[in-house]
Amino acid sequence: MSSGIRDKVAILGMGCSRxxxxxxxGAEELMVESFTEALGDAGIDRKQIQAAWLGSxxxxxxxxxxxxxxxxxxxxxxIPVTRVENYCATGTEAFRGAVYAVASGACDIALAIGVExxxxxxxxxxxxxxxxxLPPLWWPNLSAPxxxxxxxxxxxxxxxxxxxxxxxxxxxxxxxxHANGAKNPxxxxxxxxxxxxxxxxxxxxxxxGLFDCCGVxxxxxxxxxxxxxxxxSLGKHPDQMVTVKALQLALSNxxxxxxxxxxxxxxxxxxxxxQRAYAEAGIKKPRDEISMFEVHDCFSIxxxxxxxxxxxxxxxxxxxxxxxGFYSADGKIPxxxxxGLKCFGHPIGASGIRMVYEMYLQLLGRAGERQLKNPRYGLxxxxxxxxxxxxxxxxxxxxxx
Amino acid sequence: xxxxxxxxxxxxxxxxxxxxxxxxxxxGELMIQRCRGTGKAFTYARCWSPYDFxxxxxxxxxxxxxxxxxxxxxxxxxxxxxxxxxxxVMAIIQLDEGxxxxxxxxxxxxxxxxxxxKVKLCFETRSGGFKIPQFEPA
Numbered sequence: 001m002s003s004g005i006r007d008k009v010a011i012l013g014m015g016c017s018r019x020x021x022x023x024x025x026g027a028e029e030l031m032v033e034s035f036t037e038a039l040g041d042a043g044i045d046r047k048q049i050q051a052a053w054l055g056s057x058x059x060x061x062x063x064x065x066x067x068x069x070x071x072x073x074x075x076x077x078x079i080p081v082t083r084v085e086n087y088c089a090t091g092t093e094a095f096r097g098a099v100y101a102v103a104s105g106a107c108d109i110a111l112a113i114g115v116e117x118x119x120x121x122x123x124x125x126x127x128x129x130x131x132x133x134l135p136p137l138w139w140p141n142l143s144a145p146x147x148x149x150x151x152x153x154x155x156x157x158x159x160x161x162x163x164x165x166x167x168x169x170x171x172x173x174x175x176x177x178h179a180n181g182a183k184n185p186x187x188x189x190x191x192x193x194x195x196x197x198x199x200x201x202x203x204x205x206x207x208x209g210l211f212d213c214c215g216v217x218x219x220x221x222x223x224x225x226x227x228x229x230x231x232x233s234l235g236k237h238p239d240q241m242v243t244v245k246a247l248q249l250a251l252s253n254x255x256x257x258x259x260x261x262x263x264x265x266x267x268x269x270x271x272x273x274x275q276r277a278y279a280e281a282g283i284k285k286p287r288d289e290i291s292m293f294e295v296h297d298c299f300s301i302x303x304x305x306x307x308x309x310x311x312x313x314x315x316x317x318x319x320x321x322x323x324x325g326f327y328s329a330d331g332k333i334p335x336x337x338x339x340g341l342k343c344f345g346h347p348i349g350a351s352g353i354r355m356v357y358e359m360y361l362q363l364l365g366r367a368g369e370r371q372l373k374n375p376r377y378g379l380x381x382x383x384x385x386x387x388x389x390x391x392x393x394x395x396x397x398x399x400x401x
Numbered sequence: 402x403x404x405x406x407x408x409x410x411x412x413x414x415x416x417x418x419x420x421x422x423x424x425x426x427x428x429g430e431l432m433i434q435r436c437r438g439t440g441k442a443f444t445y446a447r448c449w450s451p452y453d454f455x456x457x458x459x460x461x462x463x464x465x466x467x468x469x470x471x472x473x474x475x476x477x478x479x480x481x482x483x484x485x486x487x488x489x490v491m492a493i494i495q496l497d498e499g500x501x502x503x504x505x506x507x508x509x510x511x512x513x514x515x516x517x518x519k520v521k522l523c524f525e526t527r528s529g530g531f532k533i534p535q536f537e538p539a
Contacts, residue, residue: 141475141479141483141486141489141491141505142479142491142503143475143477143478143479143491144479145475145477146473146475146479146491147473147491149473149474149475150471150472150473150491150492150493151471152473153471153472153473153516154470154471154516157471157516202476203474203476203488204475204476204477205473205474205475205476205477205491206473206474206475206476206488207473208473254451257501260495260499260500260501263470264470264471264493
């Protein structure tokens with residue numbers, strides 16, 4: 001019987017590059033930027049790292065298919081380095097590899113690093129992810145905003161929500177992330193934007209306008225993990241130690257897309273992964289126990305339904321919570337306190353680790369102008385793929401003692 | 402992404418499993434499959450049943466009638482070839498036989514589409530005369 005990951009792995013150090021249009025750097029240099037910060041934070045020599053996981057998604061415009069770019073760029077010491085890819089949940093997948101390696105006892109100190117260099121594509125969205133068992137002609141004329149916009153339609157239909165009520169709540173979600181991102185020196189977008197501006201922006205896919213969609217960025221994020229015992233021996237005080245409380249991954253089995261078990265108004269895998277994560281972390285009442293969270297806000301509607309899928313809002317209750325400021329910076333459970341994908345940015349392979357980075361900074365009281373008061377548990381939610389066919393990674397981190 | 406050079410609109414790469422579906426479309430028919438073990442119908446084409454993994458699911462002609470399950474109106478084309486279609490409706494259709502499939506809803510004002518609306522099969526002709534199953538208001 002497995003005993004889960006809770007408190008078996010401590011975060012020794014983390015780093016995150018500035019996200020944005022990084023014309024001055026390639027993927028390798030971006031990796032060095034986050035790795036250098038993580039190494040300094042961990043207070044170790046790079047030769048003490050015994051295994052590493054590289055997460056990158058769009059290899060066609062990025063670092064290439066193997067893990068060699070990380071091994072070479074970071075001058076790792078001929079250790080095992082593995083490249084992973086799992087759509088937009090790639091960052092969490094890299095983190096999971098390193099955390100599991102330490103938890104198994106196979107190595108003492110492991111590195112997870114995610115990187116993506118996307119602005120070189122020259123356009124705003126992501127390159128196509130066609131192929132395999134996802135032939136595009138079974139989904140004619142699909143666009144990424146379109147397939148998430150359908151969730152909004154299904155949500156309005158299920159809960160009898162008028163369009164203007166939903167549209168206003170979605171605008172509040174984006175405005176909140178812009179306000180938070182303005183306080184984050186590493187964020188891609190650092191400009192506050194009003195709800196009126198957001199609601200007047202050009203339509204992308206009904207009801208999602210331009211400001212309901214996150215962009216893509218260049219950037220990198222890294223985590224160095226070990227056991228709590230080794231962290232103590234390296235001088236980390238247990239009071240100043242962040243450990244992994246839960247780490248779960250749930251993938252669609254195809255039922256949402258074709259077998260009619262799903263009404264389109266939520267993300268099924270988020271619900272599965274969240275309940276497993278709460279059980280693993282020993283959390284019984286997430287709305288009372290989670291202090292802050294970072295969700296995969298690729299679109300504002302994704303953030304809204306995720307609040308319900310994580311059981312933080314009741315089903316159909318997320319709009320009221322958003323309008324009440326429950327998830328704002330000064331609310332009960334701040335969401336996207338670093339600006340989220342919307343404003344911190346979305347370099348695919350780095351995003352999952354970037355979310356953990358913010359929770360880590362907050363738990364250690366190092367988040368500067370956006371620091372929250374005494375957070376206990378931070379949750380990250382990383383979604384790859386489409387509402388009906390996807391990969392969801394959830395982590396919960398907290399102080400060791 | 403509308404500057405991605407996909408032009409004209411793509412036609413499918415047909416394999417052994419999907420051939421009956423696309424052959425049916427060229428005849429003006431929507432073909433779906435039915436599991437030999439559970440009797441349940443499903444889309445898209447597979448060489449085994451997703452319900453019980455029984456092999457060789459039966460092919461049958463669907464009625465071509467269904468209901469709008471969810472939809473959106475796309476204003477920004479995914480690829481340049483779809484620009485002229487904008488704004489277009491992207492929808493999940495629940496077929497009368499049970500399975501859901503994704504489609505566009507053609508030949509109507511996009512603003513007139515509603516969840517629960519009845520739709521029927523039609524076809525879009527792409528390059529080389531290739532027919533793609535689509536839907537329109539019933």
